[in-house]
Every structure is written in structure tokens, then in C-alpha cells.
Amino acid sequence: MLAEPQTGTYSKDSSYRSIVSALFTIITGALAALIVYTAPQYSFGSELFQTSMIEPVSQHFSAPLENTKKDLERRQIIGFLPYWAVGNKAKVYPEYMDQMIYFGLTMDQSGKLQTEDKNGNTLPEWNSLNSAYFKSLRENARKTDTKVLIAIKNFNNDEINTLISNPTSVQTAIREIKAIITEYELDGVNIDFEYVTRSDFPTQKFYNQFLKILADDLREEKADIIISFDVNATAVYADMAYDMVKIGDTVDQVIIMGYDYSQPSSVAAGPVSPIEMNDNSPSLSRTLDSLKGRVEPEKTVLGVPFYGYEWQTLTDDFRSKTVPHTGAIATYKRVRELIANKETVSIQYDPDSKSPWITYRQNGRIKQIYYEDEKSLESKIEFIHDRDLAGIAIWSLGYEGDYIEPWIVIKGGIWQE
Numbered sequence: 001m002l003a004e005p006q007t008g009t010y011s012k013d014s015s016y017r018s019i020v021s022a023l024f025t026i027i028t029g030a031l032a033a034l035i036v037y038t039a040p041q042y043s044f045g046s047e048l049f050q051t052s053m054i055e056p057v058s059q060h061f062s063a064p065l066e067n068t069k070k071d072l073e074r075r076q077i078i079g080f081l082p083y084w085a086v087g088n089k090a091k092v093y094p095e096y097m098d099q100m101i102y103f104g105l106t107m108d109q110s111g112k113l114q115t116e117d118k119n120g121n122t123l124p125e126w127n128s129l130n131s132a133y134f135k136s137l138r139e140n141a142r143k144t145d146t147k148v149l150i151a152i153k154n155f156n157n158d159e160i161n162t163l164i165s166n167p168t169s170v171q172t173a174i175r176e177i178k179a180i181i182t183e184y185e186l187d188g189v190n191i192d193f194e195y196v197t198r199s200d201f202p203t204q205k206f207y208n209q210f211l212k213i214l215a216d217d218l219r220e221e222k223a224d225i226i227i228s229f230d231v232n233a234t235a236v237y238a239d240m241a242y243d244m245v246k247i248g249d250t251v252d253q254v255i256i257m258g259y260d261y262s263q264p265s266s267v268a269a270g271p272v273s274p275i276e277m278n279d280n281s282p283s284l285s286r287t288l289d290s291l292k293g294r295v296e297p298e299k300t301v302l303g304v305p306f307y308g309y310e311w312q313t314l315t316d317d318f319r320s321k322t323v324p325h326t327g328a329i330a331t332y333k334r335v336r337e338l339i340a341n342k343e344t345v346s347i348q349y350d351p352d353s354k355s356p357w358i359t360y361r362q363n364g365r366i367k368q369i370y371y372e373d374e375k376s377l378e379s380k381i382e383f384i385h386d387r388d389l390a391g392i393a394i395w396s397l398g399y400e401g402d403y404i405e406p407w408i409v410i411k412g413g414i415w416q417e
Contacts, residue, residue, distance in 0.1 A: 075391040079396075083125035086133055102149070104190070109166075149187055154192075164210040170214075190228045190255070193207075204243045226252050227253075231254060253301050258304055271353040271355035275353060277353060283353070302389055304380050306394055309327055310369040311369075313359075313368045333402075333403060338360070381410070381413035
């Protein structure tokens with residue numbers, strides 16, 4: 001900043017004023033150039049990646065955050081946005097995703113989308129869909145060309161069988177899906193009908209018919225619509241309900257839910273999303289191997305978790321036996337806070353599953369958490385590139401809280417400018 005000119009000899013000297021004016025122009029111009037050329041240069045979500053916002057990470061918690069740019073093909077980034085995250089107004093970055101899938105609305109066996117419970121109370125997923133916050137997220141997504149889809153879900157075997165095998169229910173379902181897409185100006189639909197057990201019912205046949213009729217009808221009305229299908233990571237090779245060849249031919253994307261290999265009810269603690277297991281237990285590698293020749297890699301998206309599971313265990317050992325009924329979800333946010341606030345946490349890493357796990361004591365009880373961090377996320381991104389998959393799908397947005405490190409890893413490994 002220039003000092004104020006002195007009064008006296010130079011106060012009326014026009015040549016002096018000219019010199020001062022010229023100097024002011026040069027200096028301010030130089031300062032402006034300095035600001036422009038030294039500011040972080042990000043095309044998307046620049047505020048997200050300011051290094052001053054990154055909180056210190058505990059030793060051994062994660063991989064280094066400074067990713068080296070690689071000559072890799074651009075991959076899709078998809079984020080599942082659950083209704084409870086919308087209800088909590090979780091921080092979401094639609095500008096950093098190709099797709100944001102709202103999760104979701106339940107479809108009953110008659111093909112109707114559910115908006116109320118049995119007592120006539122509006123369901124929270126319907127409230128969140130119609131909230132001002134979700135509307136603002138959709139508007140922000142349009143500005144960044146982020147596609148917004150809606151997940152249509154059902155997890156009941158009998159209801160799924162009735163729905164997909166009844167022609168009237170199928171037509172009702174198509175009308176309901178088309179109506180919701182039109183009303184909310186959505187870019188597509190994600191089908192999440194999770195069949196959890198085997199049965200003698202010819203589910204495979206009717207799944208194929210349902211998806212084919214749905215896809216043909218939707219594309220006839222909107223040629224660029226996106227149709228994706230979710231499938232459990234072990235169901236693709238262990239459950240005969242799914243004809244993965246036909247499903248892969250029909251939909252645009254098959255999202256492999258690459259998590260819950262260990263669950264809250266598991267008798268032994270273990271990695272939630274293991275890349276390999278040394279005893280040939282179910283793993284991401286086994287899942288993807290089973291899809292070879294059935295679903296094209298360019299249609300396959302790997303779902304990865306922003307969470308893990310916590311159990312009370314009998315010992316400190318890796319994959320210790322669990323105490324029944326003690327399993328619970330442990331979000332990325334919870335694990336970060338636990339590590340920061342507890343001095344007795346022991347952090348370890350399994351090289352086969354490429355999964356971190358921690359042990360700590362609570363009121364004399366042994367607790368273990370198997371979770372995901374930056375190092376394991378980086379490994380999964382490498383796995384996606386190695387397998388030449390279409391991209392990554394996050395389950396779920398909001399589990400990371402205000403921590404941005406997972407997105408920095410994704411930025412370095414998936415979003416290749």
C-alpha cells in the first residue's frame with residue numbers, strides 16, 4: 001500500500017502525480033498477477049481441496065495425501081445419497097461426481113412407490129426427496145453436469161417375485177418410475193432389488209423380463225436415460241437368482257456392491273471390503289473373476305464403502321471371534337474421531353485384504369473395527385484400473401462427515417483431468 005503523499009513542494013506537482021499514478025498501476029497489476037498465478041488451480045470444487053482445510057491425520061491412519069498424477073483413463077465417480085444424509089443436510093459435493101443417486105424409494109409388490117407407512121405417516125425418504133435441501137443439491141448438480149438418478153428398492157423375496165412376475169405390476173412399476181423421473185427432472189433410475197436367498201421360483205427368468213421391458217420403455221421415451229442395477233458382491237456367483245449375462249446386456253451399468261463381506265452378525269470380525277483373502281474366502285477379486293465373460297468391464301462399477309464394522313471380540317487377534325449381537329456400523333467419521341480421541345487404539349493393516357483394522361479397550365472389553373481409510377481406498381482405485389472397470393460408486397455420501405481426505409484420494413486416482 002502506498003503512503004499518503006506529503007504536503008508541501010510536491011502537492012501541486014502534476015509530474016509527481018503522474019509518477020505516483022504509474023507506480024500504483026504497476027504495483028497493483030503485479031499483485032493481481034501474483035494472486036492469480038499462485039492460487040490453487042482446480043477445475044471442480046476448489047474450496048474442497050484447499051490444503052489449509054486438511055486436518056492432520058494420525059500416524060499410519062492413511063496413505064500420503066499427495067497423489068502423483070498418472071496417465072490413466074478417466075473413470076466414472078458415482079455417489080449414493082441416502083435419504084438420512086439429506087435429512088441431516090450432510091455436506092455433499094455434486095460437482096465432483098458424474099452421478100448422484102438418491103437412495104431411495106421402496107416399490108411394493110404391486111409396482112407402487114411407497115410414500116407413507118401403514119399408519120398413514122409420510123415416510124422419511126419421501127420427505128427428504130421433497131426437501132428444500134435436496135432441491136438445492138439437484139440445482140447444483142445441473143450446474144456441474146452431474147447426473148441425478150433415483151434408486152428404486154425392495155429387499156423382500158416374496159414381494160420381488162410377485163412384482164416382476166405379474167404383468168400388471170410390471171406396467172404399474174414402469175408408469176411410477178417414468179412419472180417420478182419426469183416430475184423431478186431426473187437422468188435415470190437405479191434398480192436395487194436385492195434377492196437374499198435361493199428359492200425354486202424362476203426369479204432369474206422374470207428379472208430378465210422385467211428389466212428388458214423397463215429398459216425398452218424408458219429408452220423409447222428418453223434415449224439418453226441411465227439405467228443401472230445393483231447386485232450384492234457375493235450374489236453374483238452364489239445366488240442363481242441373477243442372470244448376469246442378460247442383466248449386463250440390458251442395463252447401462254452394473255454396480256457391484258463391494259462390501260459387507262463381513263457383517264454385524266458375522267461370527268468372526270473381518271474386512272468389510274477385502275481385495276484378497278489368504279484362505280480363499282469371498283473377496284473382491286473372487287467377485288470380479290466370476291464376472292469375466294458375463295458382464296463387460298466397461299459396464300461394471302465397483303461400489304466401495306465409506307464405513308466399516310465394529311465388534312466386541314474375544315481376543316486382539318486378526319479376525320477374532322466376535323461376541324454375538326455386538327456388531328455395529330462404524331462410519332469413516334467415527335473411526336477418525338475414535339483414533340484422534342483414544343490413546344489406546346492399536347492400528348494395524350492386513351496386506352492381503354488391503355484393509356486397516358484397529359483394536360481398543362472399552363470398559364475392559366476388547367473392541368475391533370475393520371474399516372476403510374485412504375490407503376485402502378487407494379488400493380481399490382488401483383484395483384479398478386487394473387480390472388479396467390467403468391468406475392467407482394461410494395456407499396454412502398455423508399459417512400465421511402466433514403473429512404475431505406477420501407475425496408482427495410479419489411481426485412488423484414479416478415478423476416484424471
